[in-house]
Amino acid sequence: MQAPLFHFNDHRPDIEREVVARVMAATDRFGGARPPRSHQLVLNDAAYHEIRRLEASGDEERLERWRSLARQLGRMDADTLAAELRRLAAYYVGDVVGHFDPRVYRFASRVLPVGLGMLFNAADVATAGMRHGLKALRELSGRIRVEGELDTLQRLATFGTLVVVPTHSSNLDSVVLGWSLMEAGLPPCTYGAGKNLFTNPLIGYFMRNLGAYRVDRRLKHDLYKQILKTYSQVLLERGYHSLFFPGGTRSRSGAVDQKLKLGLMGTALTATSERLRRGDDRPIYIVPATINYPLVLEAETLVGEFLKEAGQARYIIEDDEFSRVGRVTHFAIKLMGLDTSMVIRYGAPLDVFGNPVGPDGESRGPDGTVLRRERYLFRDGQPVDDAARDAEYTRHLGREVAKAFLRETVVLPTALLGWVLLERERRAVPHLDLFALLRTTSGERQPLAEVRADAERVRTKLMAMEAAGEVRVPPELRRQSIDAVVDEALRTFAMYHARPAAEREGDGVVVRDPRLLYFYGNRLAAWARPLREVLA
Amino acid sequence: MTWVVLGDTPLGRALSKRLSGAGGGARLVGATSKRAAADALAGAERVVVAFEGRALATALAAHASHFEGHHRLLVLAGRVTEGARLPSEAVGALTCVRQVAVVAGAADAGALASDRPAAFVVGSAFPAWAKEIQAALAGPALRVYTQPDPLGVEIAAAFAEIGAVALGAARGLGAGPVAEATALTRAVAEMERLVVGLGGRVGTAHGLAGLGVLAASALRADGDPYRAGLALARGERVADGLLETAAVLAARATEVGLESPMLSMVCAMLAGEVDAAAALERLMARAPRAE
Numbered sequence: 049m050q051a052p053l054f055h056f057n058d059h060r061p062d063i064e065r066e067v068v069a070r071v072m073a074a075t076d077r078f079g080g081a082r083p084p085r086s087h088q089l090v091l092n093d094a095a096y097h098e099i100r101r102l103e104a105s106g107d108e109e110r111l112e113r114w115r116s117l118a119r120q121l122g123r124m125d126a127d128t129l130a131a132e133l134r135r136l137a138a139y140y141v142g143d144v145v146g147h148f149d150p151r152v153y154r155f156a157s158r159v160l161p162v163g164l165g166m167l168f169n170a171a172d173v174a175t176a177g178m179r180h181g182l183k184a185l186r187e188l189s190g191r192i193r194v195e196g197e198l199d200t201l202q203r204l205a206t207f208g209t210l211v212v213v214p215t216h217s218s219n220l221d222s223v224v225l226g227w228s229l230m231e232a233g234l235p236p237c238t239y240g241a242g243k244n245l246f247t248n249p250l251i252g253y254f255m256r257n258l259g260a261y262r263v264d265r266r267l268k269h270d271l272y273k274q275i276l277k278t279y280s281q282v283l284l285e286r287g288y289h290s291l292f293f294p295g296g297t298r299s300r301s302g303a304v305d306q307k308l309k310l311g312l313m314g315t316a317l318t319a320t321s322e323r324l325r326r327g328d329d330r331p332i333y334i335v336p337a338t339i340n341y342p343l344v345l346e347a348e349t350l351v352g353e354f355l356k357e358a359g360q361a362r363y364i365i366e367d368d369e370f371s372r373v374g375r376v377t378h379f380a381i382k383l384m385g386l387d388t389s390m391v392i393r394y395g396a397p398l399d400v401f402g403n404p405v406g407p408d409g410e411s412r413g414p415d416g417t418v419l420r421r422e423r424y425l426f427r428d429g430q431p432v433d434d435a436a437r438d439a440e441y442t443r444h445l446g447r448e449v450a451k452a453f454l455r456e457t458v459v460l461p462t463a464l465l466g467w468v469l470l471e472r473e474r475r476a477v478p479h480l481d482l483f484a485l486l487r488t489t490s491g492e493r494q495p496l497a498e499v500r501a502d503a504e505r506v507r508t509k510l511m512a513m514e515a516a517g518e519v520r521v522p523p524e525l526r527r528q529s530i531d532a533v534v535d536e537a538l539r540t541f542a543m544y545h546a547r548p549a550a551e552r553e554g555d556g557v558v559v560r561d562p563r564l565l566y567f568y569g570n571r572l573a574a575w576a577r578p579l580r581e582v583l584a
Numbered sequence: 585m586t587w588v589v590l591g592d593t594p595l596g597r598a599l600s601k602r603l604s605g606a607g608g609g610a611r612l613v614g615a616t617s618k619r620a621a622a623d624a625l626a627g628a629e630r631v632v633v634a635f636e637g638r639a640l641a642t643a644l645a646a647h648a649s650h651f652e653g654h655h656r657l658l659v660l661a662g663r664v665t666e667g668a669r670l671p672s673e674a675v676g677a678l679t680c681v682r683q684v685a686v687v688a689g690a691a692d693a694g695a696l697a698s699d700r701p702a703a704f705v706v707g708s709a710f711p712a713w714a715k716e717i718q719a720a721l722a723g724p725a726l727r728v729y730t731q732p733d734p735l736g737v738e739i740a741a742a743f744a745e746i747g748a749v750a751l752g753a754a755r756g757l758g759a760g761p762v763a764e765a766t767a768l769t770r771a772v773a774e775m776e777r778l779v780v781g782l783g784g785r786v787g788t789a790h791g792l793a794g795l796g797v798l799a800a801s802a803l804r805a806d807g808d809p810y811r812a813g814l815a816l817a818r819g820e821r822v823a824d825g826l827l828e829t830a831a832v833l834a835a836r837a838t839e840v841g842l843e844s845p846m847l848s849m850v851c852a853m854l855a856g857e858v859d860a861a862a863a864l865e866r867l868m869a870r871a872p873r874a875e
Contacts, residue, residue, distance in 0.1 A: 413680035415648040424653030
């Protein structure tokens, strides 16, 4: 059966109408008020946030339009308020809603890996001509391994709706994931992508035509948030496989995402409720996935932001490595030269209540009992609306997804060596805080033999943790000698970044960029306590 | 509105009697009767599990296959259960039930049976379920408060047991009312740090689950943990259940880098590593600090 996204364009006007209608219905109840008061409140909130934003951005024309609206709100009658709200809602929905062109999809799937292929093709054409570029692309696909519960997910996609929720490290994630879905025999997903990503003409073309919808993160008002959630919910209700990044933004620290944003994930539950209300019992499945890069394109910018803001992530980084075509090209070529594969791992599916789902699509309790999912929505034998209950269900789901992210994290040599080197430095000066440690570590030389010995201890511990289902250790890390693993990590560090995180110097390893070391090693931050014990 | 009370314990019987007035009534089921429990759970959504400690985990595991998503559970806050879990964590790990509430406070089976004025706090992240419990249990002699911080209620209730051991020991040593009052206030301060450090909310420790239980123990100079403290002061050993709870709390405190001197000392007393007099001496000898 063809994925629903292939028929998206036929339904697009209808979807837009439904989203606008539902948003209007929701605004009728805004803030506990009733129209026209509730409409006035929603418009006022939008005007307040937009005026604040535009005052900072200097867009005078739009600013004046919003100011004018704000001035008139108090004098508008009920019909004018409703019409204005409907006009705005329709405008925003039109701006958000995506597009899917089956021809572009077929072209992408036949000629190039979706988006990623196009991205790298541009690089290769620029440097070595088309023929070399296509060869390099084939090599590239060998550098990305897609693994996990693929058979189960293929089966579930035939009768259920998948919501893929991956970790988020790079702006390349959505492109790489799009390719991996195809590679894994899974249907294409619709997903929300930051509007700033559409400005890249090449990637923007593919994103526009392959089901991505635009999310303008600068817009903070309730009307826009309501539109995004409603759009997501309507798509899920209609069976469109979807993809959200629950971490919200790329991980600035390099750590595996653990603080998840639940707004869009919650739409899976509300869509399930709505489906059941209509007698549609097709299930929605949550699919945690991890994207594991040996090198991260934007590592320098991300960790810089993390340290600068002392963990308070600025919401959007407008200008980073992703926006510089040359840098992306450089990254792509270097990625192809690595021995270590990038790994995309699709974990076991969950239902919208956070229960594990078996290969048959049935939800299971902790003792393996098959569960009747709809019962979670029942009170006194009937399905009952309860927003607080559903919000708590979604918080539980978020916790289960966060746990799955850890279980499905694939430890690559750069993470292993990054963690070991920085931990050794930390032990040498335990009184320093992170910032002081990173300021003073550059240039430190560590004996290679000791580094290898510690790396071996950590690897052994990770393998024991893998046996307990706590993390993934890939074959190349498991089977190679520890000397080879350390060498591979050092080679990888040296291949792309202007200044490598660390490099070999005779019989020692010298820390060159402690911030990068921190970024890559932080991938193992969640396991720091047991790993530290083996170095004690 | 049918209720099932799993656990033919004194508190189970008292709760069952009180809930039997709530609409469809309450059915009391013993732990060993699997068929009776299965029948009861098939016909009810509201369930009280009136076991504590290891018995709670045993009962949940025994009936796991009979629970479904619509079931709503009320469990007793206080002791940790098997696998170093708080009671609500045991429900999450052993059953498919999500809607959980924990009850704690200055009330016990005796108070419920005698109709002496008493009070409970019901902690739950599911407000509708907390209100159902409140409506069903509250009466002329029983105040029931809801609290949206179930984790805080559980940690406070567990710590209150440990604090009561310290208060009992202080009384047993004849340290005097000033020392006992100091122990009480320091216990509350430590409890607050622990609750907040482990993810609960500010203030929960000062409610019925924490200060309420501690104050009740001190004022009536009774209760299992308090008596355990008296026994420790006499140089006797006490049962393991309290040590398990103390050890789990201490481990969690260490995990998040919290200092918990009273907890550590009670842990050491319960483990037989230090006698009550020496424990008091060590606590008094701690470096001076701001309150």
